Each structure stands twice: as C-alpha cells, then as structure tokens.
Amino acid sequence: MKKTKTIVLISGKGSNLLNIINNVNSGFINMEILMVISNNFKANGLDIAKNHDIPTLTIENNDEFEKKLSGVIDDNAIDLVVLAGFMKILPENITKKYDGMILNIHPSLLPKHKGLNTHRKVIEGRDKFHGASVHYVTSKLDDGPVIIQARYEVDNYDEDLIKKKIHDIEHQIFPIAIKWFVDGNIYKYKNKFTFNNEVLECPIEHILNH
Ligand code: GRF
Numbered sequence: 001m002k003k004t005k006t007i008v009l010i011s012g013k014g015s016n017l018l019n020i021i022n023n024v025n026s027g028f029i030n031m032e033i034l035m036v037i038s039n040n041f042k043a044n045g046l047d048i049a050k051n052h053d054i055p056t057l058t059i060e061n062n063d064e065f066e067k068k069l070s071g072v073i074d075d076n077a078i079d080l081v082v083l084a085g086f087m088k089i090l091p092e093n094i095t096k097k098y099d100g101m102i103l104n105i106h107p108s109l110l111p112k113h114k115g116l117n118t119h120r121k122v123i124e125g126r127d128k129f130h131g132a133s134v135h136y137v138t139s140k141l142d143d144g145p146v147i148i149q150a151r152y153e154v155d156n157y158d159e160d161l162i163k164k165k166i167h168d169i170e171h172q173i174f175p176i177a178i179k180w181f182v183d184g185n186i187y188k189y190k191n192k193f194t195f196n197n198e199v200l201e202c203p204i205e206h207i208l209n210h
Contacts, residue, residue, distance in 0.1 A: 014045020
C-alpha cells in the first residue's frame, strides 16, 4: 500500500517526533517522513531526525517561511503535515491551502486553554481534569475540529509532574490520530470531521491505559 508522504514540524525537544518515528518504524503507522522542519535551529528534535536519517530544514526567517514550507509540500506531493510541538502560528495562506491535511497536538482539553502555558492555567484554575487533544489545524489558533482527546483527574499540581503526564498522554493519542488519517478513517468536513464516513459532533475520547 502507498505510504502517506508526511513532513513533521517541530520547535523543541522532539519527544512527540521520536514517538511518531518509533510508531512508523514499528509498522503501526504506514507513512514516510520525508522531512523534519524547524523554526528553531537549536531544536533538539533536529538531532533526533538526523539520527534517524530524516532530512531536516530550518526556516528561521519569518518572511521566507510560507514560501519555503509550501515549496516543500508541493514539490514532494506531501499528503500530511504533522505539527509536533511546533510553536509558531502557521500563516493563513498555509492553513487555507492545505486545509484538512494538517494535524496538531495541543496540551489541553480543547476548547479549554487554547494558546500557550496550558499547564500553568490548569494549576491556577485548580482544574479537576487536564489532558491533551489532537486537532485539524485551521486559521484560528487551536480551534480546528478535535479528533481525539484523553483526560486524567489531576491529583498533583506540580508543573513538572503535569508536564510529564501530558507528554505521556500525547504519546498515546497522537499516533492513533495519525494512523486514522493515514488509513483514511478520518476526513475534515467543514468545522467537523468524519470517522468511517460518519460525521462526528465531538472528539473521540481515548481511555488511558494507565
Ligand atoms: C507538547 O506538549 C506539545 O503539545 C506542545 O509542545 C510540547 C512539545 O513537546 N505544543 P515535544 O517537543 O514533542 O517533546
């Protein structure tokens, strides 16, 4: 079966990138990562890509970003763009042109806590539940249809522990959403999405295995 041609965009540590690579290498996700792109040349994720023989590209200049990114997507006939800890807002021309083919992981139970510092917001609000979401990217920040979410009951408001827990959740749900995309189970449909041709009104809830 034809492999989905994918690029992964990162800005930092790259633990989600590594987890996705591992899921591709294990055969769980039938895709090929053609390139890892960063907006930050110091991103540790670039080393992870190099260690796995995946070509990398750093685009730090804002003025060049849109042209270079769409050049990579078009020249390589990319099917899927994965934002794995990518901390820059994509230009509207990109989100519109590639509507339905960009997935993002966000460290909160969207629509709660869009934007940055989600753990801090959970701590300050003493939220009872926290979690992570995978969603289609649209031109509005963290606003596209949410595909999958997982939640846990917060029993400790230490920020480092929360961060670790959320990473663990992200590593469970992101590969599932990517697999659904790659296998053709999900499609973006207006401001919703379909799962096996059925329009879903709310995200799929993933029950954590620990
Ligand atoms: C993740 O928590 C992601 O949700 C957020 O940034 C973090 C990136 O982590 N947008 P990593 O670089 O994948 O380790």
